[in-house]
Amino acid sequence: MPKYGMVIDLNKCTSCQACVTACKVENNVQIVSEDDAQNGRAMFWMKMLTMEFDGDYPNIKPKTLPRNCMQCDEPSCIKVCPVRATYKRDDGIVAQIYPQCIGCRYCMANCPYTVKVFNWDREEQPKEIEKLYNPDVSVRPKGVVEKCTFCVHRLQIASEKAKAEHRELAPGDYVPACVEVCPVGAISFGDLDDRKSEVSKASRDYRAFGLLEELGTVPKVRYLNAIE
Amino acid sequence: MSYQDLHDEDEALFRPIYETSRSFYVVVIVLTAVFLFGVGCYIHQLFYGLGATGMNEPVSWAFYIVDFVFFIGISHAGTLISAILRLSKAEWRRPITRMAEVITGIVLAIGGLHPVIDLGRPDRILHLFERGRLQSPLLWDLTSVTAYFTASTIYLYVPMIPDIALLRDRGGKLQNLYRILAWGYKGTPKQKHALERAINILMVMVIPIAVSVHTIIAWIFGMTLQPGWHSTIFGPYFVVGAIYSGIAALVIVMIVFRKIFHFEDYLKEIHFKYLGTLLLVVSLLWTYFTFAEYLTTFYGHEPAEMRVFLYKFAGGYAPFFWLMVFCNFLLPVIILSNKKTKTIPGILVASIGVVLGMWLERLIIIIPTLANPRLPYPTGIYIPSVTEIGIFAAGMSAFILGFMGFSKLFPLISIWETKEGRQHSVHEVSVRLREYLPGQREESGVEASVKAEL
Numbered sequence: 001m002p003k004y005g006m007v008i009d010l011n012k013c014t015s016c017q018a019c020v021t022a023c024k025v026e027n028n029v030q031i032v033s034e035d036d037a038q039n040g041r042a043m044f045w046m047k048m049l050t051m052e053f054d055g056d057y058p059n060i061k062p063k064t065l066p067r068n069c070m071q072c073d074e075p076s077c078i079k080v081c082p083v084r085a086t087y088k089r090d091d092g093i094v095a096q097i098y099p100q101c102i103g104c105r106y107c108m109a110n111c112p113y114t115v116k117v118f119n120w121d122r123e124e125q126p127k128e129i130e131k132l133y134n135p136d137v138s139v140r141p142k143g144v145v146e147k148c149t150f151c152v153h154r155l156q157i158a159s160e161k162a163k164a165e166h167r168e169l170a171p172g173d174y175v176p177a178c179v180e181v182c183p184v185g186a187i188s189f190g191d192l193d194d195r196k197s198e199v200s201k202a203s204r205d206y207r208a209f210g211l212l213e214e215l216g217t218v219p220k221v222r223y224l225n226a227i228e
Numbered sequence: 229m230s231y232q233d234l235h236d237e238d239e240a241l242f243r244p245i246y247e248t249s250r251s252f253y254v255v256v257i258v259l260t261a262v263f264l265f266g267v268g269c270y271i272h273q274l275f276y277g278l279g280a281t282g283m284n285e286p287v288s289w290a291f292y293i294v295d296f297v298f299f300i301g302i303s304h305a306g307t308l309i310s311a312i313l314r315l316s317k318a319e320w321r322r323p324i325t326r327m328a329e330v331i332t333g334i335v336l337a338i339g340g341l342h343p344v345i346d347l348g349r350p351d352r353i354l355h356l357f358e359r360g361r362l363q364s365p366l367l368w369d370l371t372s373v374t375a376y377f378t379a380s381t382i383y384l385y386v387p388m389i390p391d392i393a394l395l396r397d398r399g400g401k402l403q404n405l406y407r408i409l410a411w412g413y414k415g416t417p418k419q420k421h422a423l424e425r426a427i428n429i430l431m432v433m434v435i436p437i438a439v440s441v442h443t444i445i446a447w448i449f450g451m452t453l454q455p456g457w458h459s460t461i462f463g464p465y466f467v468v469g470a471i472y473s474g475i476a477a478l479v480i481v482m483i484v485f486r487k488i489f490h491f492e493d494y495l496k497e498i499h500f501k502y503l504g505t506l507l508l509v510v511s512l513l514w515t516y517f518t519f520a521e522y523l524t525t526f527y528g529h530e531p532a533e534m535r536v537f538l539y540k541f542a543g544g545y546a547p548f549f550w551l552m553v554f555c556n557f558l559l560p561v562i563i564l565s566n567k568k569t570k571t572i573p574g575i576l577v578a579s580i581g582v583v584l585g586m587w588l589e590r591l592i593i594i595i596p597t598l599a600n601p602r603l604p605y606p607t608g609i610y611i612p613s614v615t616e617i618g619i620f621a622a623g624m625s626a627f628i629l630g631f632m633g634f635s636k637l638f639p640l641i642s643i644w645e646t647k648e649g650r651q652h653s654v655h656e657v658s659v660r661l662r663e664y665l666p667g668q669r670e671e672s673g674v675e676a677s678v679k680a681e682l
Contacts, residue, residue, distance in 0.1 A: 040284035040606070051604055067603070076453055082366040083355040102355050103278070103348020106366055108288040110452040114601040118288060118348065121279030142277035143348030212602055215453055 003092040003220070004150055005192035006179070007202040008066055010226040012186035015064040019178035019187065020046045023068070026151060026177035028137050033123055043117045045069070045148040046178055063226070066187075068178065069094065069115045069148035070211060070219035077107035077116065085145070092192075092220055093150050101144040108145060112212050113219075116147045151176035171197055192220065238646055241639045244489045246400065248636065256632060259625040266622020269615040270345060278348050282613040286605055287598045291616040292346035295623060297445055297590045298473070299339025300373070301466070302583075305474030306332030307380040308438040311431040319657060320502055322649045323494040326642045327485065328478050329384040334630035335477075336377045338623045343369075345619060365448045376441045383430045389413050389423060390644035402637070442470040449593065456525075456536035456597035465517045472510045472556075473586035476579035479503050481631065483576050485640055494641050497572060504575045507582065508564040515557045532602050539596045544609075548588050555585025 023029070023046035030043050046068045054061040075094050078086050085101035088094050108116040122142040133139065136153040140146050158174040171190050179189040190199040202208065203222045210219040273280040283290045306328035313321035343366075344350055360367045393413040396406040413419055446466035449457040459465075479500065486495045525533050540549045559581040563569045595610060634640070 036279065039282075040286075040609075041279070049603060049605070080364050080366070080451070082361055082364040082370075083352075083359045084361050100352075100355060100359065101349065102352045104343070104346070104366060105288045105348065106364070106448075108285075109454065109598065112453050112602050114286050114603060114605055117285065119277070120283070121277035141349075142279075145348075 001090050002191035003193045004155075004190070005071070005092070005199055005203060005220040005222070006068075006150075006176075006187060006189045007199050007205075007208065007222045007224060009186045009188075009202070009224040010065065011207075011224060012184045013064070013066060013226075014184060014186075015048055015062075015066075016183065017048050018181045018183055019066055019068075020044060020048055022046075022177045022181035023148070025132065026134055026137070027149075028133050028139050029117075029146075030119060030123065030140070031125055031129060032120075036120065036123075041120050043119075043146075045115075045117070045146070065211075065223065066178070067113065067115070067211070068221060069150075070113055070217065070221045071148075071150060073218035073220060074216060076110045076112065076215075076217060080106045080110045082106065089152075091155075093152055093155075094147075095149055095152055096146055098138060098140050098144050098146065103143040103145065105145060112215050112217065116145050118145050119143060238643050240490065240493065241641050241643050241646070242395075242398070244635050245395070245637065245639065252632065256629065259629050259632075262625040263622045263629065266618045266620075266625070269618035269622070273345075273615050273619075274350070278346075280613060280615040282611045282616060284610065286601045287595060287610040289346070289594060289598060290610055291612045291620065292342050294587070294590045294594050295620055296339055296342035296346070297466075297594070298587050299335050299342065299623065300441065300445055301470035301473045301586060301590070302477045303332045303335040303339060303376075303380075303474070304438055304442060304467075304470035305335075305478040306330070307376075307383055307434050308471060309475060309478065311383070311434045311438075314427070314431050315435075317660075319649060319653055320499055322645045323491070323641045324478070324482065324499060324503075325387070325645070326384075327481055327640055329380065329387075330631065330634050330640070331474075331477060331481060332380045333377075333384050334627055334634075336373070336380060337630075338626050340373050340377060342623075365444065365451050368444045369448060372437070372441045372444045376437050379430070379434050379437050383434050385409075386423065386426050386430060387642060387645070388638060390415065391639050391642060394643060395638075405637075439467055442467045449597075454597050455530070455532040455600070455602070456593070459521060461517060461521055465521060468510065468514050468517055469586055469589060472507075472514050473583055475503060475507050475510060476582035476586070479507065479575055479579040480583065483572060483579075485631075485635070489635070489640065491641060494646065500572050500575050501570065504564050504570055504578070507560060507575070507578065511557065511560045511564070511582070515561075518556075532600075535600045536596050539600050540592055543596075544599070545592055545596050549592055552585050552588040552592060555581040556589065559585075 024031075024044065027045055029045055032041050032043060036042070046066060049065045049067045051063045051065050054063060071092065071094050073088075073092065075086075075088060078084075078088055078094065081087075082104060083100055083102055085097045086094065086107055087097070103118070105116075105118060108114070108118060119140050119142045134153075136157065154176065155174045159169050162169045162173060171194070175189050179187045188199045188202050190197040192200050192203060194200055202224060205224055207225040207227065208222050209225060210222050213219065269280075281290065281292075310321065310325035310328040314325065344353060347353065356367070356370060360370075362368075389409075389411060390413060392406050393410040393415065396403065396410045413423075443463035443466065446462040450459055450462035452458060482495055482503075483500070486492060522537065525537050539545055560578040563574045563578040599610065
């Protein structure tokens with residue numbers, strides 16, 4: 001069984017936010033009204049975080065970091081879920097079961113990375129967006145928690161295709177939308193257990209680190225430190 | 229001893245059941261209006277989603293959870309205090325226990341509903357039973373709150389049986405209800421013995437359940453990894469806070485009903501003085517816990533913890549924090565440790581302060597942690613919406629309405645226990661007192677000497 005992971009090279013990342021947009025479209029993430037967005041209810045599975053600012057105004061240089069679900073190997077969210085609406089698959093992906101979620105938001109309160117987003121209400125989406133809905137991803141109703149799933153629907157399609165072609169799933173058959181869209185190739189994705197894969201090598205790089213690793217959550221999304 | 233000759237002496241305790249003043253109905257109408265407004269707010273939220281609240285990201289738990297912890301805290305008034313006073317044979321408990329137990333029953337029903345109000349999908353509540361994971365503290369909570377509700381309503385009902393029998397024997401309204409609820413109680417020695425045994429078993433059982441309930445509510449927070457929540461003393465800290473707000477709520481209820489129903493002869497100043505002393509002790513205990521909690525956080529100086537700490541001490545929540553310190557520490561300690569101010573109005577002021585302060589304490593524990601996540605997010609500002617305030621107001625008016633309804637059906641002060649105190653306890657206590665003294669060994673000898681004196 002592979003163990004899917006991701007490494008994001010902050011040296012290459014230009015903070016263009018293509019991954020943020022691609023993720024939002026790929027996963028039918030709800031677009032909220034301006035008021036709601038102002039009130040802190042904007043929904044993103046992939047988010048560009050400003051970690052710190054270097055230099056003084058006007059020569060200010062923000063240090064950013066694209067943050068999706070860390071797909072922890074020891075996830076604190078699934079520990080507290082009262083109904084098993086979030087669970088860890090055998091391949092390490094932390095998945096959500098939307099029809100099971102009761103909306104208690106305990107997982108949100110316990111995620112140290114604050115990655116989970118809640119459907120506070122269900123707003124009418126722009127007509128153009130509704131036409132662009134991805135048919136492979138369910139549209140979430142109001143009152144449930146959702147988050148990045150490493151585009152698990154792409155894995156299902158890729159493995160079915162591989163099965164139809166009577167072959168094993170090859171590396172590169174399955175990549176999440178953010179990886180595919182990144183114009184500078186800053187995100188590598190694949191099987192962490194396969195020591196020859198690009199992602200596995202990158203995760204063992206001397207620049208590699210995990211966000212808030214000290215909490216023991218064992219994140220499977222790792223970063224390569226930016227070095228001048 | 230038959231029931232007929234028991235009636236006249238404590239007529240004042242029966243009166244509220246049979247006589248209703250006009251202002252009573254006015255209050256009922258006003259409170260029902262507030263309650264219906266709250267119900268309307270909830271229906272709006274049901275259709276619109278939790279977007280009707282002021283919650284956002286990262287403050288994903290707010291008013292409802294604060295109220296939940298607060299109400300369940302108040303519920304400790306009752307059962308725990310009444311059980312401990314019964315267990316320690318405190319004779320002054322007699323006019324207090326019933327009201328304390330009623331508080332528990334009503335508040336627990338209201339508080340227990342709050343997590344359901346807070347759910348994004350209340351229509352899926354049955355998933356908790358079908359697919360519940362016992363590893364989740366929310367399931368522990370569900371279990372302990374339902375156990376506590378069951379135990380405390382039984383503990384309210386069983387000591388009420390002789391009083392219901394009195395009401396049945398009087399005739400008058402609601403005969404059928406009293407006949408069913410009295411279970412054929414006639415006060416025979418066998419029945420009395422069974423009743424006393426049942427009360428003894430229940431009061432011992434109820435104490436660990438009550439402690440577990442608030443410990444587990446604290447663990448909902450304590451089991452997470454979040455700064456400000458992940459603390460080992462949270463269980464006992466919450467229990468102390470619960471007892472604290474419980475005693476204060478009990479004092480307020482007692483003073484209000486003493487005034488309305490003229491119970492001055494039953495609830496004397498001495499009762500309030502004793503409860504005031506209890507309140508003072510728990511106030512200092514609460515302060516000790518709070519001090520220990522924040523000093524260790526400050527001394528350790530972990531960055532994530534410090535962000536929450538400073539948010540409380542000097543940041544956005546500083547006004548609430550210092551108001552809490554005033555209400556929960558300065559005000560009650562100053563009032564209750566001074567003989568001149570330790571009067572019934574003084575104790576009432578202190579109690580109102582404590583109830584307000586304990587609500588603020590729950591607010592201060594829950595929101596600053598969520599508002600300061602570990603990663604640098606733009607911090608959302610949380611302001612409760614009309615819906616949330618409306619539902620809180622509905623909860624409060626349901627509490628008062630519940631109490632008013634109870635006062636029209638059952639006596640608010642246990643009549644048979646008052647009588648028992650008058651008839652047996654004077655003798656019993658003097659026997660007990662003599663046993664404590666040196667030089668008297670045999671119980672029978674004490675009994676004989678007391679009898680000789682009387």
